[in-house]
Every structure is written in structure tokens, then in C-alpha cells.
Amino acid sequence: MRLVASTRKISRLQNAFLPLVAVAASLVICALLIALAGANPITAFGIMLSAAFGGKFALTETLARAAPLVLSGLAALVALRTRFWNIGGEGQILVGAMAAAWIGARTSLPAPLLVPCMLVAAALAGAALAALPATLKLKLGVDEVVSTLMLNFIVMYVMMALLSGVWKDPVTGWTDSPDILPAAEFPVFWRGTRLHLGVLIAFAAVVAIGVMLQRTTFGLSMKIVGENPKAAQHAGLNVSRITLFAALLSGALAGIAGAGEVGGTQFQVIASISSGYGYAGIVVAMLARLSAAGIIPAALFLAALTTGADEMSRQTNVPFFIADAMQGISLIAVLVAMTLSRYEIKFRTVERTPHS
Amino acid sequence: MSDQIPVLVLSGITKTFGKTVANSSVSLEVKRGEIVGLLGENGAGKTTLMNILFGLYRADEGKVFVEGNEVNIATTADAISLGIGMVQQHSHAVSRHTVLENLMLGLPGKNGFLDRAFALNRLKEIADGYGLRLDPSRVVSTLAVGERQRLDIIRALFRRARVLILDEPTSVLTPQETEGLFSALRSLQADGVGIIFISHKLNEVMAITDRIVVMRRGKVVADVVNDKTVTSVTLATMMCGHEPDRVQRIPHTRGDACLVASEVVLQRDEAKKAAHKINLTIHSGEILGVAGVSGNGQVALAETIAGVARAAHGSISIDGDIIENPSPRRMQQAGLSYIPEDRIGAGFVSTMPLKDNMVLSRFSYPPFSRAGWIDWGKVLSFAESQIAEYDVRPPDPQMPVGLMSGGNQQKAIVARELAFSPRVLIIAQPTRGLDVSAIAFVQRSLITLRDAGCSIMLISDDLDEIFQLSDRIAVMYEGSIIWETPIEQATVASVGLAMNGSNPALTEARA
Numbered sequence: 058m059r060l061v062a063s064t065r066k067i068s069r070l071q072n073a074f075l076p077l078v079a080v081a082a083s084l085v086i087c088a089l090l091i092a093l094a095g096a097n098p099i100t101a102f103g104i105m106l107s108a109a110f111g112g113k114f115a116l117t118e119t120l121a122r123a124a125p126l127v128l129s130g131l132a133a134l135v136a137l138r139t140r141f142w143n144i145g146g147e148g149q150i151l152v153g154a155m156a157a158a159w160i161g162a163r164t165s166l167p168a169p170l171l172v173p174c175m176l177v178a179a180a181l182a183g184a185a186l187a188a189l190p191a192t193l194k195l196k197l198g199v200d201e202v203v204s205t206l207m208l209n210f211i212v213m214y215v216m217m218a219l220l221s222g223v224w225k226d227p228v229t230g231w232t233d234s235p236d237i238l239p240a241a242e243f244p245v246f247w248r249g250t251r252l253h254l255g256v257l258i259a260f261a262a263v264v265a266i267g268v269m270l271q272r273t274t275f276g277l278s279m280k281i282v283g284e285n286p287k288a289a290q291h292a293g294l295n296v297s298r299i300t301l302f303a304a305l306l307s308g309a310l311a312g313i314a315g316a317g318e319v320g321g322t323q324f325q326v327i328a329s330i331s332s333g334y335g336y337a338g339i340v341v342a343m344l345a346r347l348s349a350a351g352i353i354p355a356a357l358f359l360a361a362l363t364t365g366a367d368e369m370s371r372q373t374n375v376p377f378f379i380a381d382a383m384q385g386i387s388l389i390a391v392l393v394a395m396t397l398s399r400y401e402i403k404f405r406t407v408e409r410t411p412h413s
Numbered sequence: 414m415s416d417q418i419p420v421l422v423l424s425g426i427t428k429t430f431g432k433t434v435a436n437s438s439v440s441l442e443v444k445r446g447e448i449v450g451l452l453g454e455n456g457a458g459k460t461t462l463m464n465i466l467f468g469l470y471r472a473d474e475g476k477v478f479v480e481g482n483e484v485n486i487a488t489t490a491d492a493i494s495l496g497i498g499m500v501q502q503h504s505h506a507v508s509r510h511t512v513l514e515n516l517m518l519g520l521p522g523k524n525g526f527l528d529r530a531f532a533l534n535r536l537k538e539i540a541d542g543y544g545l546r547l548d549p550s551r552v553v554s555t556l557a558v559g560e561r562q563r564l565d566i567i568r569a570l571f572r573r574a575r576v577l578i579l580d581e582p583t584s585v586l587t588p589q590e591t592e593g594l595f596s597a598l599r600s601l602q603a604d605g606v607g608i609i610f611i612s613h614k615l616n617e618v619m620a621i622t623d624r625i626v627v628m629r630r631g632k633v634v635a636d637v638v639n640d641k642t643v644t645s646v647t648l649a650t651m652m653c654g655h656e657p658d659r660v661q662r663i664p665h666t667r668g669d670a671c672l673v674a675s676e677v678v679l680q681r682d683e684a685k686k687a688a689h690k691i692n693l694t695i696h697s698g699e700i701l702g703v704a705g706v707s708g709n710g711q712v713a714l715a716e717t718i719a720g721v722a723r724a725a726h727g728s729i730s731i732d733g734d735i736i737e738n739p740s741p742r743r744m745q746q747a748g749l750s751y752i753p754e755d756r757i758g759a760g761f762v763s764t765m766p767l768k769d770n771m772v773l774s775r776f777s778y779p780p781f782s783r784a785g786w787i788d789w790g791k792v793l794s795f796a797e798s799q800i801a802e803y804d805v806r807p808p809d810p811q812m813p814v815g816l817m818s819g820g821n822q823q824k825a826i827v828a829r830e831l832a833f834s835p836r837v838l839i840i841a842q843p844t845r846g847l848d849v850s851a852i853a854f855v856q857r858s859l860i861t862l863r864d865a866g867c868s869i870m871l872i873s874d875d876l877d878e879i880f881q882l883s884d885r886i887a888v889m890y891e892g893s894i895i896w897e898t899p900i901e902q903a904t905v906a907s908v909g910l911a912m913n914g915s916n917p918a919l920t921e922a923r924a
Binding site for chain 2: 272273274275277278280281284285287288289290291292293294295
């Protein structure tokens with residue numbers, strides 16, 4: 058017996074359904090995990106579904122949780138479009154959050170300017186953090202997967218140092234940054250929910266990035282650079298500049314995700330301000346098959362997993378970490394589905410020929 | 414020897430890709446010691462058939478017999494163990510390894526160790542038997558293209574190939590090297606090896622083969638003994654179904670100097686002590702043919718003039734204006750178009766639709782975009798009109814370029830670059846891998862462009878083409894232009910000499 062792989066082509070319709078197939082496959086695997094934890098998978102999924110989408114509170118909570126995933130997913134998407142492997146979304150979210158928290162606590166700024174300044178500062182901080190590995194890659198050929206990933210840890214420990222140093226609460230001793238000013242809190246546009254300005258920005262960003270990728274010369278340039286840098290160079294495109302801009306845009310989007318968490322949810326920097334949104338963004342972009350329109354369902358899926366798993370762990374004895382497992386399994390399922398869509402793999406018995 | 418059992422028989426081979434029928438019940442036979450020419454336009458199904466034979470594709474229907482026994486070829490390993498050897502156009506040898514190491518790749522070895530003694534012995538047998546000699550200790554990257562091809566042939570014989578498939582073997586060789594290849598093939602033939610010789614060059618097929626099989630649209634349309642009744646016209650007619658029209662260059666009065674490269678030193682030669690300075694002038698309405706064995710700096714020269722590679726020294730001007738710090742974009746703006754040899758690698762983004770690729774170098778300018786916004790309507794109408802004018806098939810602007818045939822890719826890139834009436838066109842290997850009608854089309858486009866006053870630099874490994882189209886000819890050798898002459902004063906022999914590094918003018922003077 059041996060494995061034989063041959064290439065095949067699939068239709069556009071099949072292609073569009075691939076992520077759904079992958080998600081279904083990951084749900085089946087997770088059902089096994091839930092059963093292993095001693096709960097009925099059907100009941101558990103039922104709890105998750107109603108906790109994520111059942112009613113106004115559940116639905117808006119899922120949307121609010123989806124916001125940072127949407128932005129982080131867009132950040133991964135624009136970087137991956139130019140084949141700049143930005144694994145540094147987590148660090149860029151953290152510097153964005155820190156910049157927003159720092160601006161948001163400034164009494165010296167006029168109150169109406171606080172929110173816009175927080176957003177701009179967070180975007181600049183994220184972009185600046187992405188500029189470093191991008192420049193290293195373009196000037197010196199330093200592998201960005203390593204440099205962006207390592208920067209995440211540096212930023213995280215710098216943040217921890219701040220939280221247990223200058224930002225530590227002098228009274229309680231908690232490792233949280235000072236609260237931002239009330240005027241710096243993002244306005245909530247639906248009373249009684251957590252749908253704040255950051256959520257609106259996230260969904261608007263999907264439209265903006267989608268239009269940019271489809272309709273602008275910059276969007277097309279990014280695609281050309283990502284698909285074939287040599288052809289891009291021959292066509293007269295400035296490959297380095299386009300890659301750098303994409304990296305800066307990616308960092309800025311991640312930074313804004315951090316600002317949203319500070320301005321709309323936590324109102325301060327806490328140690329778990331991001332809790333993996335940066336990495337989850339890569340999953341979102343892959344589930345979305347690198348299309349802007351796909352970002353929203355992909356982010357909603359992951360957000361629903363976390364809100365749902367929260368509730369499920371409360372009602373059953375399945376631990377919350379099942380959400381992380383499902384996230385990982387769904388990513389692997391999508392990658393496998395993408396590979397299987399291109400190759401047909403068969404087991405075949407070898408017939409020995411008379412000459413060999 | 415024709416009374417013997419054929420060494421290879423393909424019977425009723427059918428292969429479809431989706432709705433496209435690549436091979437429709439194709440039958441082909443090769444006897445011991447027979448050289449069979451396989452001719453056909455692009456998309457005629459030659460490559461598909463050979464890929465089936467070599468285990469890269471599986472046939473939907475049909476049988477393969479080797480020496481009378483039906484065989485099942487599912488992988489290249491099956492094909493090799495059956496004694497089928499393939500020599501592809503571009504060598505797939507490991508370039509950092511030596512000749513001997515490449516030959517030992519994939520051999521079983523002895524007790525888990527490489528069997529050098531066996532390999533050396535076998536190499537000597539092949540050298541003595543067929544005159545195919547190669548130093549086993551040389552690193553492949555130091556071999557010339559012709560030597561690499563010899564390595565591929567030796568490698569096939571090493572595995573005791575009884576059928577040898579050569580896919581366009583002469584396209585990378587000088588005329589002298591081609592002669593060497595032919596004499597090696599004749600001695601293989603005398604030893605009973607069956608050979609399938611795939612080529613677009615009709616005169617070579619007529620010179621070397623015993624029998625010629627012509628394919629058209631997936632079917633065998635002719636299977637003829639190569640005798641005196643076979644002419645290039647009859648073959649070409651069988652290939653494309655109608656009589657071909659050969660593009661004729663009509664001498665044309667040239668205009669003023671247009672493209673001038675002065676004292677240009679190629680980047681790759683910068684480190685050399687005596688780096689050659691290239692001086693080159695192409696007049697308006699003139700085609701300069703650049704000949705040379707591939708790898709002698711033709712690509713570097715083209716890329717340097719096109720702004721893709723930086724010159725180590727020297728300047729380039731168009732119509733008298735020196736272009737400062739040449740970049741691809743600056744050269745485009747100065748009126749230069751460049752069609753690289755590597756169409757899929759450098760000329761297109763193969764995953765993107767044809768319409769996007771039709772504006773790859775122009776979408777940042779009006780009318781295709783304004784203030785950064787792309788006008789997809791304009792892009793689509795431009796793509797449609799160029800597709801219609803240049804008869805690019807299939808005429809589907811949404812088709813990813815990578816799924817189109819080589820000939821149509823070349824038509825598309827010519828359509829793209831000629832759409833904006835360039836002042837200077839640099840085109841490398843314009844007809845490589847193209848079929849007869851596509852070649853005529855591309856060549857006619859070049860002549861028309863020349864007559865309209867464009868300066869054209871034509872880089873080609875196909876000497877026939879250089880002689881057919883050029884007004885002047887320049888030969889490159891080791892990064893410099895070793896010889897330049899009006900086409901009327903060039904002969905195939907003198908150009909061949911220059912390609913090997915000796916200046917014919919000096920050689921003749923000495924003689």
C-alpha cells in the first residue's frame with residue numbers, strides 16, 4: 058500500500074462551502090471531547106447556542122465579543138494578502154490598549170477629543186510596533202514570523218512591568234492600570250447593551266477594508282505583491298513600500314482593537330485585556346479564506362464559541378477551555394479542507410511489474 | 414529491425430480534464446532502435462500523452478505495453494523501473510550536487526550505503542558505449558546547459574532506459590551542441606533504444622527521425638515514415654490543418670537612434686576584474702536580435718535595460734533622454750515595454766483573472782484608475798477589446814491566467830504590452846513553446862510594431878527566429894556583446910562561432 062496524491066480542481070460553489078464543512082467537522086470532534094468530559098454533546102451545544110444567540114443580551118454580548126476578533130481578523134487579513142506573516146497581532150493589540158488607556162486618563166486633554174485621540178494613538182502604536190519587524194524584513198531579510206511573534210512576549214512583559222510598577226493601584230495594590238476618565242469611555246449606541254463605538258468601528262472597518270481591497274489601486278497592488286512579488290516588481294510596483302504599508306495598516310487595525318477593549322469594555326488595562334485576540338485573528342482570517350466579507354461570520358463563530366462555552370461550563374461540568382480547543386480544531390479543519398480541496402489522496406496497492 | 418516486437422505501444426489512450434479532451438484514443442508505437450518524432454501544436458496533447466507514459470497522469474482509458482507486456486504506470490518510479498526515461502526541456506538535476514551524486518540519487522545502493530564503484534563503472538560504460546562523456550566529480554551548477562542535458566540523458570541510460578523521451582531537447586542548445594546531441598541519439602539508436610523526439614523545429618525532426626507522428630486536438634492525425642516526400646510544409650499543414658504562413662521580414666529603413674545603452678556593466682559581472690562594458694544602440698524601426706547560449710547574460714541585459722535589475726555602471730537613454738536611476742516604472746514612463754522570458758513567473762500573476770493581468774503594469778494610471786480608485790468597467794472593456802484583437806483563447810476575461818495555454822498566455826502578454834505603442838520593446842523568447850500559428854501571429858505583431866517605428870530588442874535561443882526577424886544581430890558571450898553585425902553579413906556558422914566565444918571577424922582574419 059502507498060499513498061498517491063493527485064491534484065484536482067473544485068467548483069466555486071464547493072469552494073464557498075469549504076469553511077462550513079470544516080466547521081461541521083470540528084463540531085463533530087468537539088462533540089467527542091464534550092462526551093469525554095462527561096456531558097451530553099447535544100445538550101451542551103444547545104446551551105452554547107442559546108447563550109450565544111438566544112435573546113437580546115446574548116446576541117449583543119456575542120457581537121461585542123466579536124468586535125476585537127473582527128479587527129484582529131482584518132489585521133491578519135491585510136498582512137496575509139501581501140504574504141507578510143504578521144503573528145504580532147497580540148502585541149499590537151496590547152500596545153494599542155496601553156496607548157488608549159494612557160490617553161484616556163489624561164485630564165489635560167479637552168473631553169470631546171479624548172475618544173478620537175485614544176483611537177489615533179492606539180492605531181499609531183500598533184502601526185509603530187508592526188513597522189519594526191516589517192523594516193527588519195525588508196531591509197535585512199529578517200523572518201517576520203519569528204520577529205513579530207517574539208515582540209508579542211516583549212510587549213506583554215513590558216505591560217506586566219507597567220501594571221505591577223507605575224500603573225499599580227497605590228491603594229488596593231491590584232495590577233490594573235488607573236481607570237480612564239468617564240469622558241473617555243466609548244459611547245454605547247444601544248442602551249442596556251455593551252454595543253459601544255468600538256463595535257461600530259469594527260464592522261465599519263470590514264466594509265472599508267473590503268472596498269479598499271476590491272476597488273483601489275492599493276488593494277490590487279497588495280494582492281499582486283502577495284501572489285507574485287516578482288511579477289509585481291516587473292510591473293513597476295514598489296514591492297517594499299506596499300508590503301510596509303500593509304504591515305502598518307495591519308498593526309493599526311490591531312491597535313484599534315486594543316483601544317476598543319479599553320474604551321468600551323474594561324475602561325482600564327488589565328493583564329488579560331487581550332487574552333489571545335491577536336492569535337485568534339489569524340484563525341478568523343483563515344476561516345474567512347482571506348476575504349473581507351468572510352471576516353464577520355468567522356469572528357461571530359469564534360465569539361459565539363467563547364460566550365457559549367462560558368455558559369456551558371457554568372451549567373455542565375465541561376471546562377471553559379473547550380472553547381480554545383474548538384477554535385484550534387476549526388483552524389486545523391479549515392487548513393485540512395483547503396488542502397483536500399486541491400489534492401485527491403488515495404491508498405493504492407502496488408502491482409509489481411514483470412520487469413522490476 | 415521493424416519485424417521485432419515494438420518496445421513500446423500505447424493503445425487507445427484517452428484522457429479528459431473536465432470537459433476538455435486532451436487525448437482521444439491515441440495509439441503510438443516505438444520499435445527498438447527507432448526514433449519517432451512527435452509533432453503537434455500547443456494543446457495538441459503531446460505533453461499529456463508523455464505525462465501519462467511517465468506516470469505523472471493516469472489515462473482514463475487505454476493500455477500501455479512495454480516489450481509486449483501490458484503494464485500499469487501510476488508513478489514516475491513505475492515508469493523508470495519499466496525502462497522509460499524522460500529528458501525534459503529544463504534539467505531537474507540537483508544543482509549543488511556533483512554529476513555522480515545526481516546519478517546515484519534514487520538508486521538502491523549496497524547494504525544501505527551508496528555504491529560509488531557501481532555508479533562510476535556504469536558511467537564509464539555509457540561514456541564508452543555512446544560517447545556521452547561527463548566528469549563525475551563536477552558540480553552540476555558549473556555545467557553548461559548542453560552538459561546538463563547530457564547528464565539527464567546519461568541518468569536515463571543509467572537506469573537502463575529502453576525508451577527515451579526527449580521534450581524539446583534542442584531549444585537550449587547551440588547549433589554545434591545540437592549536432593553532438595544528434596550523434597549521441599544515433600548511437601543510442603544503433604544500440605536498440607527507442608526514442609520519442611518532441612520538437613517544434615520541423616527541420617530537426619526531419620533530420621533525425623525515422624517516423625513522424627503528428628497530433629492535432631488530442632488525436633493522431635498522421636503517422637508517416639520520414640522519407641523524401643515529407644517536407645516542412647506538409648508537416649506544418651498536418652499540424653495546424655491548413656498551410657502555414659511564414660512571416661517574412663521585409664527590409665525597412667530605420668530611423669534615428671532610439672535606445673542607447675552606453676558602457677553598461679551588468680550587476681552580475683561587477684565583481685569580475687575586467688567587467689565588460691556593453692554599448693548598444695537600437696534605432697527606431699529596427700529589430701536587434703540578441704543571440705547566445707542561454708546563461709550568457711541575455712536575461713541580465715534585458716532586466717538591466719528594463720530597470721528590473723540595477724546596472725553596476727553605465728547609462729541608458731531613450732530618444733536622447735538619459736533615464737536617471739532606472740526602475741521598471743521609470744522605464745515604462747519613458748516608453749519601454751518588457752516581455753520577460755518567464756511569462757508565468759514574472760509577467761503574470763497566474764492565480765488572478767486575465768482582466769487584472771491585462772492591466773498589471775498600468776492599473777495605477779488613467780483611464781484604469783483615478784485618484785487611487787480602479788475603474789473596473791474600463792479595465793474589463795480594455796481587456797475584452799485586446800482579447801478580441803489578439804484572439805486570446807478562451808475569450809474569458811475572468812479566466813485565471815495560469816489555466817490558459819502557453820500560446821494564449823504569450824498572446825495576452827503581447828496584447829498587453831503592445832496596447833500602448835511602446836517606443837522600445839524588449840522581448841525574450843517570444844515564441845518559445847508556441848505552436849506554428851501562434852508563432853506566426855507573434856512574429857507578425859513584432860514586424861508590424863517595428864514598421865510603426867518601435868525599437869525592438871529580440872532575445873531568442875532560436876537562431877532561425879533571429880535570422881527571420883532581425884535587422885541586426887548581436888551575440889552575447891559571458892556577459893558582453895562579443896560580435897555585432899547587420900543580418901545580411903551573418904551566417905549560422907559565424908553566429909555559432911560567436912556563441913562559443915570566438916569573434917568570427919577575428920577568426921576569419923586569422924584564417
